[in-house]
Amino acid sequence: MNKQKTGVIQFYDTHPINEDEILAKLRARGDDPDKLTQDQLKDFDQDHYGGIDVVDALAERAGIQASHHVLDVCSGMGGPARWLAHRIGCRVTGLDFTLSRVEAARRLTRRVGLDGRVDFRHGDATAMPFEAGAFDVAISQEAWLHVPDKKAVIRECARVLKPGGTLAFTDVTLRSPLDAEEESRMAAEMHAPGVASVDRYLALLRDNGLQLAGNEDLSAMWTDTLVKRLAMYRGLRDTTVAKFGQAHFAAWDRTYSFFVGLFTTGKLGGARIVAHKD
Numbered sequence: 164m165n166k167q168k169t170g171v172i173q174f175y176d177t178h179p180i181n182e183d184e185i186l187a188k189l190r191a192r193g194d195d196p197d198k199l200t201q202d203q204l205k206d207f208d209q210d211h212y213g214g215i216d217v218v219d220a221l222a223e224r225a226g227i228q229a230s231h232h233v234l235d236v237c238s239g240m241g242g243p244a245r246w247l248a249h250r251i252g253c254r255v256t257g258l259d260f261t262l263s264r265v266e267a268a269r270r271l272t273r274r275v276g277l278d279g280r281v282d283f284r285h286g287d288a289t290a291m292p293f294e295a296g297a298f299d300v301a302i303s304q305e306a307w308l309h310v311p312d313k314k315a316v317i318r319e320c321a322r323v324l325k326p327g328g329t330l331a332f333t334d335v336t337l338r339s340p341l342d343a344e345e346e347s348r349m350a351a352e353m354h355a356p357g358v359a360s361v362d363r364y365l366a367l368l369r370d371n372g373l374q375l376a377g378n379e380d381l382s383a384m385w386t387d388t389l390v391k392r393l394a395m396y397r398g399l400r401d402t403t404v405a406k407f408g409q410a411h412f413a414a415w416d417r418t419y420s421f422f423v424g425l426f427t428t429g430k431l432g433g434a435r436i437v438a439h440k441d
């Protein structure tokens with residue numbers, strides 16, 4: 164396995180948002196993890212910028228319907244996948260290459276009784292373990308910043324969509340060039356080498372026969388969200404130190420402050436992009 168992939172997996176194996184932390188938050192609120200519903204779990208199981216509202220926004224832009232089979236590319240602990248199946252009634256398959264996330268996703272999904280409609284595969288978004296034309300819609304949220312080969316992930320999404328299918332994703336985007344030190348910290352600490360600009364994504368969609376249907380700038384909203392998220396991670400200090408140690412917490416705090424700083428200075432932003440396969 165290459166160093167980049169190992170780094171991303173380790174990043175998510177030791178992430179402050181994890182299954183134990185989700186269950187602790189539910190218990191603290193007085194919810195019984197053994198009698199859980201998705202309506203309770205939804206408040207803690209989303210690992211993107213925004214909660215279920217932004218999953219609803221993505222689903223609306225993508226036109227997801229109950230009859231659809233949706234692929235969630237880089238599905239993490241499965242929060243968006245479960246929410247879509249619960250709210251819309253569609254079938255959802257999640258794909259992620261971090262095994263601890265896939266296993267947590269499966270356990271959380273069983274807890275809320277959605278395992279008949281939501282399943283998770285362990286695999287790489289740049290070489291998907293699916294037949295061509297298997298899905299009506301593919302979605303992804305805040306994950307492709309970690310994928311060095313953006314061309315491959317878009318090519319794979321185009322391949323596994325049915326003709327007429329829809330790709331709808333949100334991701335971190337490059338708004339103005341990073342200096343050499345910022346580039347190297349993004350690669351080494353955030354495991355995010357070569358963040359793509361919106362123009363780069365639009366070119367890749369065109370090259371893969373996907374017709375652009377929507378392109379929204381989320382930069383201002385995400386900057387606000389990320390500043391709050393940094394405060395939220397700091398609020399998880401005790402549980403993060405107890406699970407992963409003080410040095411890990413300190414390193415995470417340094418890295419995340421740097422990452423959020425790139426948003427507040429306007430170098431990084433975010434976009435919601437929708438495209439249809441011919």
Ligand SMILES: C[S@@+](CC[C@H](N)C(=O)[O-])C[C@H]1O[C@@H](n2cnc3c(N)ncnc32)[C@H](O)[C@@H]1O
Nearest residue numbers: 209210211237238239259260261287288304306
């Ligand atoms: C920020 S989390 C997002 C999880 C989920 N989309 C959500 O919104 O809750 C990013 C996820 O992308 C996964 N990931 C990154 N690169 C990947 C790749 N090449 N193939 C599959 N999964 C990948 C990571 O393992 C991680 O679980």
